[in-house]
Amino acid sequence: xxxxxxxxxxxxxxxxxxxxxxxxxxxxxxxxxxxxxxxxxxxxxxxxxxxxxxxxxxxxxxxxxxxxxxxxxxxxxxxxxxxxxxxxxxxxxxxxxxxxxxxxxxxxxxxxxxxxxxxxxxxxxxxxxxxxxxxxxxxxxxxxxxxxxxxx
Ligand SMILES: [Zn+2]
Numbered sequence: 001x002x003x004x005x006x007x008x009x010x011x012x013x014x015x016x017x018x019x020x021x022x023x024x025x026x027x028x029x030x031x032x033x034x035x036x037x038x039x040x041x042x043x044x045x046x047x048x049x050x051x052x053x054x055x056x057x058x059x060x061x062x063x064x065x066x067x068x069x070x071x072x073x074x075x076x077x078x079x080x081x082x083x084x085x086x087x088x089x090x091x092x093x094x095x096x097x098x099x100x101x102x103x104x105x106x107x108x109x110x111x112x113x114x115x116x117x118x119x120x121x122x123x124x125x126x127x128x129x130x131x132x133x134x135x136x137x138x139x140x141x142x143x144x145x146x147x148x149x150x151x152x
Contacts, residue, residue: 027091034086043079 121135130140138144
């Protein structure tokens, strides 16, 4: 049992499992928004265009047709398809955004885009460095001005 718990802990703490959990939660939240969007806005819109109204006077999407006593609810089916299309589009945007963030993070980890060379001692230093940590040269005009003011 102890070994099992240890294995589970290792599995659960792996980054991709946490990412997956976050993805599932975000997905569930979006599902509610998309359902509300189609149910409250898009379905009535389609119903308004097709001009179908229910027995109580409210607009209904599509409706049903009957073949040999079997009822086909194509209105519900159209709603589900619209739901799926919106959901897929939102997920596409979400994943594209996440991928972009991941590549930004990677570049910084590699240290390729996050460093510069000091023009005086030619050592590789952080891109944001205002002062070289190796030769102490001031690399930022603002900082130079500040220090000049302070020296007066
Ligand atoms: Zn330097």
